[in-house]
Amino acid sequence: MKVLLTGGGTGGHIYPALALANEIKRQYPDAHFLYIGTSNGLEANIVPNHPLPFETIEISGFKRKLSFENVKTIKRFLMGTKRAKSLIRSFQPDVAIGTGGYVAGPVMYAAAKLNVPTIIHEQNSVPGLTNKFLSRYVDRVATCFDEATNYFPKEKTVYTGNPRAQEALRADNVDLQNEYGLDANVPTVLIVGGSRGARPIHEAFLEALPQLKDKICQFLYVTGDVHYDKVKEQLETIETNQHVVIRPFISDMPSVLKSVDAIVSRAGATTLSEITAIGIPSILIPSPYVTNNHQEHNARALEKAGAAIVRKENEWGAEQFASDLRNIFDGETQSNMKLAAQKAGTPDASDRLIKVIQTLIKE
Numbered sequence: 001m002k003v004l005l006t007g008g009g010t011g012g013h014i015y016p017a018l019a020l021a022n023e024i025k026r027q028y029p030d031a032h033f034l035y036i037g038t039s040n041g042l043e044a045n046i047v048p049n050h051p052l053p054f055e056t057i058e059i060s061g062f063k064r065k066l067s068f069e070n071v072k073t074i075k076r077f078l079m080g081t082k083r084a085k086s087l088i089r090s091f092q093p094d095v096a097i098g099t100g101g102y103v104a105g106p107v108m109y110a111a112a113k114l115n116v117p118t119i120i121h122e123q124n125s126v127p128g129l130t131n132k133f134l135s136r137y138v139d140r141v142a143t144c145f146d147e148a149t150n151y152f153p154k155e156k157t158v159y160t161g162n163p164r165a166q167e168a169l170r171a172d173n174v175d176l177q178n179e180y181g182l183d184a185n186v187p188t189v190l191i192v193g194g195s196r197g198a199r200p201i202h203e204a205f206l207e208a209l210p211q212l213k214d215k216i217c218q219f220l221y222v223t224g225d226v227h228y229d230k231v232k233e234q235l236e237t238i239e240t241n242q243h244v245v246i247r248p249f250i251s252d253m254p255s256v257l258k259s260v261d262a263i264v265s266r267a268g269a270t271t272l273s274e275i276t277a278i279g280i281p282s283i284l285i286p287s288p289y290v291t292n293n294h295q296e297h298n299a300r301a302l303e304k305a306g307a308a309i310v311r312k313e314n315e316w317g318a319e320q321f322a323s324d325l326r327n328i329f330d331g332e333t334q335s336n337m338k339l340a341a342q343k344a345g346t347p348d349a350s351d352r353l354i355k356v357i358q359t360l361i362k363e
Protein backbone atom coordinates (compact mmCIF):
# COMPACT_ATOMS: atom_id res chain seq x y z
CA MET A 1 0.00 0.00 0.00
CA LYS A 2 1.28 3.49 -0.89
CA VAL A 3 0.12 6.21 1.46
CA LEU A 4 0.44 9.95 0.93
CA LEU A 5 0.26 12.00 4.13
CA THR A 6 0.02 15.74 4.56
CA GLY A 7 -0.67 18.05 7.48
CA GLY A 8 1.30 20.77 9.18
CA GLY A 9 1.81 23.95 11.12
CA THR A 10 1.26 22.58 14.61
CA GLY A 11 1.75 19.30 16.46
CA GLY A 12 -2.02 18.88 16.64
CA HIS A 13 -2.09 18.34 12.86
CA ILE A 14 1.24 16.53 12.44
CA TYR A 15 1.17 13.87 15.17
CA PRO A 16 -2.14 12.27 14.07
CA ALA A 17 -0.63 11.69 10.60
CA LEU A 18 2.53 10.18 12.10
CA ALA A 19 0.55 8.01 14.51
CA LEU A 20 -1.55 6.70 11.63
CA ALA A 21 1.60 5.97 9.61
CA ASN A 22 3.06 4.00 12.54
CA GLU A 23 -0.07 1.89 12.88
CA ILE A 24 -0.30 1.26 9.12
CA LYS A 25 3.34 0.16 9.16
CA ARG A 26 2.62 -2.24 12.03
CA GLN A 27 -0.28 -3.79 10.13
CA TYR A 28 1.23 -3.55 6.62
CA PRO A 29 5.04 -3.86 6.96
CA ASP A 30 5.42 -3.37 3.17
CA ALA A 31 3.56 -0.04 3.11
CA HIS A 32 5.31 2.97 1.52
CA PHE A 33 4.80 6.54 2.61
CA LEU A 34 5.36 10.06 1.39
CA TYR A 35 4.78 13.02 3.73
CA ILE A 36 4.30 16.44 2.13
CA GLY A 37 4.71 19.48 4.38
CA THR A 38 6.28 22.93 4.23
CA SER A 39 9.89 23.79 4.94
CA ASN A 40 9.01 26.43 7.57
CA GLY A 41 6.26 24.68 9.57
CA LEU A 42 6.77 22.56 12.71
CA GLU A 43 6.52 19.47 10.45
CA ALA A 44 9.96 20.29 9.02
CA ASN A 45 11.41 19.74 12.55
CA ILE A 46 9.28 16.78 13.54
CA VAL A 47 8.76 14.58 10.45
CA PRO A 48 12.46 14.16 9.48
CA ASN A 49 13.01 12.49 12.89
CA HIS A 50 10.77 9.69 11.66
CA PRO A 51 11.65 7.17 8.96
CA LEU A 52 9.30 8.74 6.37
CA PRO A 53 10.29 10.35 3.07
CA PHE A 54 9.50 14.05 3.44
CA GLU A 55 8.94 16.56 0.59
CA THR A 56 7.94 20.20 0.84
CA ILE A 57 5.79 22.72 -1.02
CA GLU A 58 5.45 26.45 -0.38
CA ILE A 59 2.09 27.72 0.91
CA SER A 60 0.57 30.30 3.26
CA GLY A 61 -2.86 30.68 4.84
CA PHE A 62 -5.74 32.90 3.77
CA LYS A 63 -6.36 36.06 5.77
CA ARG A 64 -9.99 36.29 6.81
CA LYS A 65 -10.22 39.90 5.57
CA LEU A 66 -9.83 40.85 1.92
CA SER A 67 -6.19 41.83 1.40
CA PHE A 68 -3.37 41.92 -1.13
CA GLU A 69 -1.77 39.08 0.85
CA ASN A 70 -4.67 36.89 -0.28
CA VAL A 71 -3.77 37.46 -3.94
CA LYS A 72 -0.29 36.16 -3.14
CA THR A 73 -1.82 33.26 -1.22
CA ILE A 74 -3.96 32.26 -4.21
CA LYS A 75 -0.86 32.35 -6.40
CA ARG A 76 1.01 30.18 -3.88
CA PHE A 77 -1.98 27.80 -3.67
CA LEU A 78 -1.88 27.32 -7.45
CA MET A 79 1.87 26.82 -7.47
CA GLY A 80 1.63 24.48 -4.46
CA THR A 81 -1.04 22.45 -6.26
CA LYS A 82 1.17 22.18 -9.33
CA ARG A 83 4.15 20.96 -7.29
CA ALA A 84 1.92 18.59 -5.29
CA LYS A 85 0.54 17.14 -8.54
CA SER A 86 4.02 16.41 -9.79
CA LEU A 87 4.99 14.72 -6.47
CA ILE A 88 1.78 12.70 -6.53
CA ARG A 89 2.26 11.62 -10.16
CA SER A 90 5.69 10.24 -9.39
CA PHE A 91 4.70 8.59 -6.04
CA GLN A 92 1.40 7.09 -7.36
CA PRO A 93 -0.33 6.73 -3.95
CA ASP A 94 -3.23 4.34 -3.32
CA VAL A 95 -4.70 6.82 -0.85
CA ALA A 96 -4.04 10.40 0.32
CA ILE A 97 -4.76 11.51 3.89
CA GLY A 98 -4.76 15.13 5.04
CA THR A 99 -4.75 16.01 8.73
CA GLY A 100 -5.22 19.78 8.44
CA GLY A 101 -3.12 22.94 8.40
CA TYR A 102 -2.56 25.13 5.34
CA VAL A 103 -0.36 22.66 3.52
CA ALA A 104 -3.13 20.07 3.36
CA GLY A 105 -5.13 22.44 1.10
CA PRO A 106 -3.18 22.24 -2.18
CA VAL A 107 -1.93 18.69 -1.56
CA MET A 108 -5.36 17.15 -0.96
CA TYR A 109 -6.93 19.28 -3.69
CA ALA A 110 -4.27 18.02 -6.13
CA ALA A 111 -4.80 14.41 -5.02
CA ALA A 112 -8.58 14.67 -5.51
CA LYS A 113 -8.13 16.20 -8.98
CA LEU A 114 -5.81 13.31 -9.91
CA ASN A 115 -8.51 10.83 -8.78
CA VAL A 116 -6.49 9.45 -5.87
CA PRO A 117 -8.84 8.18 -3.09
CA THR A 118 -8.81 10.98 -0.49
CA ILE A 119 -9.57 11.28 3.24
CA ILE A 120 -9.32 14.36 5.42
CA HIS A 121 -9.06 14.04 9.18
CA GLU A 122 -10.68 16.73 11.32
CA GLN A 123 -9.42 16.69 14.92
CA ASN A 124 -11.64 19.48 16.28
CA SER A 125 -15.28 19.92 17.21
CA VAL A 126 -15.39 22.98 14.91
CA PRO A 127 -13.46 22.50 11.66
CA GLY A 128 -10.81 24.80 10.25
CA LEU A 129 -11.03 26.63 6.91
CA THR A 130 -8.79 24.18 5.03
CA ASN A 131 -10.86 21.11 5.87
CA LYS A 132 -14.15 22.91 5.18
CA PHE A 133 -12.84 23.88 1.75
CA LEU A 134 -11.48 20.39 1.05
CA SER A 135 -14.61 18.54 2.16
CA ARG A 136 -16.19 19.40 -1.21
CA TYR A 137 -13.50 17.54 -3.15
CA VAL A 138 -12.41 14.57 -1.02
CA ASP A 139 -14.03 11.12 -0.72
CA ARG A 140 -14.27 10.85 3.09
CA VAL A 141 -14.13 13.14 6.12
CA ALA A 142 -13.00 11.43 9.33
CA THR A 143 -14.08 13.19 12.53
CA CYS A 144 -13.29 13.09 16.25
CA PHE A 145 -16.28 14.93 17.75
CA ASP A 146 -19.95 14.31 16.91
CA GLU A 147 -20.42 18.11 16.72
CA ALA A 148 -18.05 18.31 13.73
CA THR A 149 -20.39 16.20 11.58
CA ASN A 150 -22.74 19.17 11.11
CA TYR A 151 -20.12 21.06 9.08
CA PHE A 152 -19.47 18.39 6.44
CA PRO A 153 -21.47 16.52 3.75
CA LYS A 154 -23.22 13.76 5.76
CA GLU A 155 -22.70 10.96 3.24
CA LYS A 156 -18.89 11.41 3.32
CA THR A 157 -18.47 11.80 7.07
CA VAL A 158 -17.38 9.01 9.39
CA TYR A 159 -16.41 9.14 13.08
CA THR A 160 -12.99 7.58 13.68
CA GLY A 161 -11.38 9.49 16.55
CA ASN A 162 -7.75 10.64 16.54
CA PRO A 163 -4.96 8.11 15.70
CA ARG A 164 -2.79 9.67 18.39
CA ALA A 165 -5.18 8.16 20.95
CA GLN A 166 -4.27 4.63 19.92
CA GLU A 167 -0.58 5.50 19.86
CA ALA A 168 -0.72 7.07 23.32
CA LEU A 169 -2.38 4.00 24.74
CA ARG A 170 0.25 1.72 23.25
CA ALA A 171 3.19 3.75 24.63
CA ASP A 172 5.40 2.48 27.46
CA ASN A 173 5.65 4.39 30.72
CA VAL A 174 8.70 6.54 31.31
CA ASP A 175 10.72 6.55 34.55
CA LEU A 176 10.03 10.12 35.73
CA GLN A 177 12.64 9.84 38.50
CA ASN A 178 15.52 8.76 36.25
CA GLU A 179 14.59 10.74 33.15
CA TYR A 180 13.35 13.96 34.76
CA GLY A 181 14.63 13.99 38.32
CA LEU A 182 11.11 13.86 39.75
CA ASP A 183 10.18 12.08 42.99
CA ALA A 184 8.62 8.68 42.28
CA ASN A 185 6.45 8.94 45.43
CA VAL A 186 4.81 12.29 44.73
CA PRO A 187 1.98 12.83 42.20
CA THR A 188 3.17 14.61 39.06
CA VAL A 189 1.19 17.30 37.25
CA LEU A 190 2.23 18.04 33.68
CA ILE A 191 1.80 21.65 32.57
CA VAL A 192 1.78 22.11 28.80
CA GLY A 193 0.53 24.87 26.51
CA GLY A 194 0.14 22.86 23.28
CA SER A 195 2.84 21.99 20.76
CA ARG A 196 4.24 25.53 20.57
CA GLY A 197 3.70 26.67 24.17
CA ALA A 198 1.33 29.40 25.38
CA ARG A 199 2.48 32.64 26.99
CA PRO A 200 -0.69 33.24 29.07
CA ILE A 201 -0.25 29.82 30.69
CA HIS A 202 3.34 30.68 31.63
CA GLU A 203 2.29 33.99 33.12
CA ALA A 204 -0.48 32.43 35.19
CA PHE A 205 1.62 29.50 36.36
CA LEU A 206 4.64 31.62 37.34
CA GLU A 207 2.37 34.03 39.19
CA ALA A 208 0.63 31.19 41.01
CA LEU A 209 3.79 29.32 42.06
CA PRO A 210 4.89 31.49 45.04
CA GLN A 211 1.33 31.44 46.32
CA LEU A 212 0.97 27.65 46.29
CA LYS A 213 1.76 26.72 49.87
CA ASP A 214 0.62 23.07 50.12
CA LYS A 215 2.90 20.51 48.52
CA ILE A 216 0.17 18.42 46.94
CA CYS A 217 2.15 17.43 43.88
CA GLN A 218 5.26 18.20 41.79
CA PHE A 219 5.28 19.83 38.34
CA LEU A 220 6.74 18.83 35.00
CA TYR A 221 6.52 22.07 33.11
CA VAL A 222 6.85 22.14 29.29
CA THR A 223 7.28 25.65 27.91
CA GLY A 224 7.49 25.22 24.12
CA ASP A 225 10.84 25.84 22.39
CA VAL A 226 10.45 29.60 21.84
CA HIS A 227 9.48 30.43 25.42
CA TYR A 228 12.02 28.21 27.20
CA ASP A 229 14.94 30.58 27.89
CA LYS A 230 12.78 33.41 29.15
CA VAL A 231 10.56 31.21 31.33
CA LYS A 232 13.59 29.39 32.80
CA GLU A 233 15.16 32.72 33.71
CA GLN A 234 11.91 33.91 35.34
CA LEU A 235 11.50 30.64 37.21
CA GLU A 236 14.97 31.00 38.74
CA THR A 237 13.97 34.31 40.35
CA ILE A 238 10.78 32.94 41.93
CA GLU A 239 10.72 31.82 45.56
CA THR A 240 8.63 28.71 45.89
CA ASN A 241 8.57 25.50 47.91
CA GLN A 242 7.19 23.60 44.91
CA HIS A 243 9.28 21.11 42.94
CA VAL A 244 9.25 22.18 39.29
CA VAL A 245 11.15 20.49 36.46
CA ILE A 246 11.17 22.54 33.26
CA ARG A 247 11.66 21.37 29.64
CA PRO A 248 11.33 23.16 26.26
CA PHE A 249 9.61 20.26 24.45
CA ILE A 250 8.98 16.58 25.09
CA SER A 251 9.42 14.33 22.11
CA ASP A 252 8.09 11.14 23.73
CA MET A 253 4.90 12.77 24.98
CA PRO A 254 2.73 9.61 24.92
CA SER A 255 5.08 7.91 27.40
CA VAL A 256 5.18 10.97 29.63
CA LEU A 257 1.39 11.26 29.54
CA LYS A 258 1.11 7.64 30.61
CA SER A 259 3.28 8.36 33.63
CA VAL A 260 1.77 11.58 35.04
CA ASP A 261 -1.15 11.87 37.46
CA ALA A 262 -2.87 15.00 36.10
CA ILE A 263 -2.38 17.60 33.40
CA VAL A 264 -2.92 21.33 33.01
CA SER A 265 -3.19 22.09 29.32
CA ARG A 266 -4.61 24.10 26.45
CA ALA A 267 -7.51 22.24 24.83
CA GLY A 268 -5.94 21.31 21.50
CA ALA A 269 -7.88 18.37 20.08
CA THR A 270 -4.94 16.01 19.67
CA THR A 271 -3.83 16.48 23.27
CA LEU A 272 -7.42 15.83 24.35
CA SER A 273 -7.50 12.57 22.39
CA GLU A 274 -4.37 11.44 24.25
CA ILE A 275 -5.77 12.51 27.63
CA THR A 276 -8.99 10.59 27.04
CA ALA A 277 -7.36 7.47 25.62
CA ILE A 278 -5.11 7.12 28.66
CA GLY A 279 -7.55 8.60 31.20
CA ILE A 280 -5.84 11.62 32.77
CA PRO A 281 -7.63 14.10 35.06
CA SER A 282 -7.20 17.53 33.50
CA ILE A 283 -7.53 21.25 34.07
CA LEU A 284 -8.10 22.73 30.61
CA ILE A 285 -7.49 26.36 29.73
CA PRO A 286 -8.78 26.68 26.14
CA SER A 287 -6.96 29.13 23.89
CA PRO A 288 -9.38 31.95 23.03
CA TYR A 289 -7.20 32.85 20.01
CA VAL A 290 -8.30 30.03 17.70
CA THR A 291 -10.85 29.87 14.87
CA ASN A 292 -14.44 29.90 16.12
CA ASN A 293 -13.26 29.33 19.69
CA HIS A 294 -12.93 25.62 18.84
CA GLN A 295 -10.73 24.82 21.86
CA GLU A 296 -13.47 25.84 24.27
CA HIS A 297 -15.93 23.63 22.38
CA ASN A 298 -13.42 20.75 22.56
CA ALA A 299 -12.90 21.31 26.29
CA ARG A 300 -16.58 21.66 27.19
CA ALA A 301 -17.26 18.23 25.68
CA LEU A 302 -14.83 16.76 28.23
CA GLU A 303 -16.19 18.86 31.06
CA LYS A 304 -19.69 17.61 30.27
CA ALA A 305 -18.39 14.06 30.54
CA GLY A 306 -16.96 14.78 34.02
CA ALA A 307 -13.41 14.25 32.74
CA ALA A 308 -12.04 17.78 32.98
CA ILE A 309 -12.18 21.07 34.85
CA VAL A 310 -12.39 23.92 32.31
CA ARG A 311 -11.12 27.40 33.21
CA LYS A 312 -11.13 30.37 30.90
CA GLU A 313 -7.76 32.02 30.51
CA ASN A 314 -8.92 35.20 32.26
CA GLU A 315 -10.34 33.37 35.26
CA TRP A 316 -7.33 31.14 35.90
CA GLY A 317 -5.42 32.59 38.85
CA ALA A 318 -3.38 31.27 41.77
CA GLU A 319 -6.30 30.68 44.13
CA GLN A 320 -8.39 28.91 41.54
CA PHE A 321 -5.42 26.78 40.54
CA ALA A 322 -4.60 25.77 44.12
CA SER A 323 -8.19 24.87 44.85
CA ASP A 324 -8.56 22.88 41.58
CA LEU A 325 -5.40 20.92 42.42
CA ARG A 326 -6.66 20.19 45.92
CA ASN A 327 -9.97 19.00 44.48
CA ILE A 328 -8.35 16.68 41.99
CA PHE A 329 -6.13 15.00 44.58
CA ASP A 330 -8.88 14.85 47.19
CA GLY A 331 -10.86 11.65 47.82
CA GLU A 332 -12.32 9.93 44.78
CA THR A 333 -12.12 12.85 42.34
CA GLN A 334 -8.91 11.77 40.64
CA SER A 335 -10.13 8.23 39.94
CA ASN A 336 -13.60 9.44 38.91
CA MET A 337 -12.11 11.91 36.43
CA LYS A 338 -9.75 9.25 35.13
CA LEU A 339 -12.64 6.88 34.43
CA ALA A 340 -14.77 9.61 32.87
CA ALA A 341 -11.86 10.58 30.61
CA GLN A 342 -11.33 6.99 29.49
CA LYS A 343 -15.04 6.67 28.70
CA ALA A 344 -14.81 9.69 26.42
CA GLY A 345 -11.81 8.32 24.50
CA THR A 346 -11.57 6.42 21.21
CA PRO A 347 -8.60 4.11 21.79
CA ASP A 348 -9.03 2.24 18.46
CA ALA A 349 -9.00 5.38 16.28
CA SER A 350 -6.20 4.22 13.96
CA ASP A 351 -7.91 0.86 13.37
CA ARG A 352 -11.10 2.71 12.48
CA LEU A 353 -9.28 5.01 10.08
CA ILE A 354 -7.45 2.08 8.50
CA LYS A 355 -10.85 0.41 7.88
CA VAL A 356 -12.01 3.58 6.09
CA ILE A 357 -8.85 3.44 3.96
CA GLN A 358 -9.36 -0.25 3.12
CA THR A 359 -12.99 0.30 2.09
CA LEU A 360 -12.11 3.33 0.00
CA ILE A 361 -9.30 1.55 -1.83
CA LYS A 362 -11.61 -1.40 -2.63
CA GLU A 363 -14.26 0.96 -4.04
Ligand SMILES: CC(=O)N[C@H]1[C@@H](OP(=O)(O)OP(=O)(O)OC[C@H]2O[C@@H](n3ccc(=O)[nH]c3=O)[C@H](O)[C@@H]2O)O[C@H](CO)[C@@H](O)[C@@H]1O
Residues within 6 Å of the ligand: 010, 011, 012, 013, 015, 100, 123, 124, 164, 192, 193, 194, 195, 196, 222, 248, 249, 250, 251, 252, 253, 254, 266, 267, 268, 269, 270, 271, 272, 274, 287, 290, 294, 295
Ligand atom coordinates in the same frame (compact mmCIF):
# COMPACT_ATOMS: atom_id res chain seq x y z
C1 LIG B 1 -3.10 27.49 18.54
C2 LIG B 1 -3.74 26.46 17.67
O1 LIG B 1 -4.18 26.72 16.56
N1 LIG B 1 -3.84 25.23 18.19
C3 LIG B 1 -4.44 24.14 17.47
C4 LIG B 1 -3.39 23.09 17.19
O2 LIG B 1 -2.80 22.94 18.46
P1 LIG B 1 -1.58 22.16 19.00
O3 LIG B 1 -0.59 21.78 17.98
O4 LIG B 1 -1.10 22.88 20.19
O5 LIG B 1 -2.42 20.89 19.27
P2 LIG B 1 -2.74 19.79 20.27
O6 LIG B 1 -2.69 20.22 21.66
O7 LIG B 1 -4.01 19.23 19.79
O8 LIG B 1 -1.59 18.75 19.94
C5 LIG B 1 -0.29 18.93 20.30
C6 LIG B 1 0.47 17.66 20.00
O9 LIG B 1 1.83 17.90 20.25
C7 LIG B 1 2.30 16.97 21.22
N2 LIG B 1 3.33 17.61 22.04
C8 LIG B 1 3.09 18.79 22.70
C9 LIG B 1 4.07 19.36 23.48
C10 LIG B 1 5.32 18.70 23.60
O10 LIG B 1 6.24 19.14 24.29
N3 LIG B 1 5.50 17.54 22.93
C11 LIG B 1 4.55 16.98 22.15
O11 LIG B 1 4.77 15.92 21.56
C12 LIG B 1 1.06 16.57 22.02
O12 LIG B 1 1.25 15.36 22.68
C13 LIG B 1 0.03 16.52 20.90
O13 LIG B 1 0.14 15.31 20.19
O14 LIG B 1 -3.97 21.92 16.60
C14 LIG B 1 -5.04 21.31 17.32
C15 LIG B 1 -5.55 20.11 16.53
O15 LIG B 1 -6.08 20.46 15.32
C16 LIG B 1 -6.15 22.34 17.61
O16 LIG B 1 -7.16 21.75 18.39
C17 LIG B 1 -5.54 23.52 18.32
O17 LIG B 1 -6.52 24.49 18.64
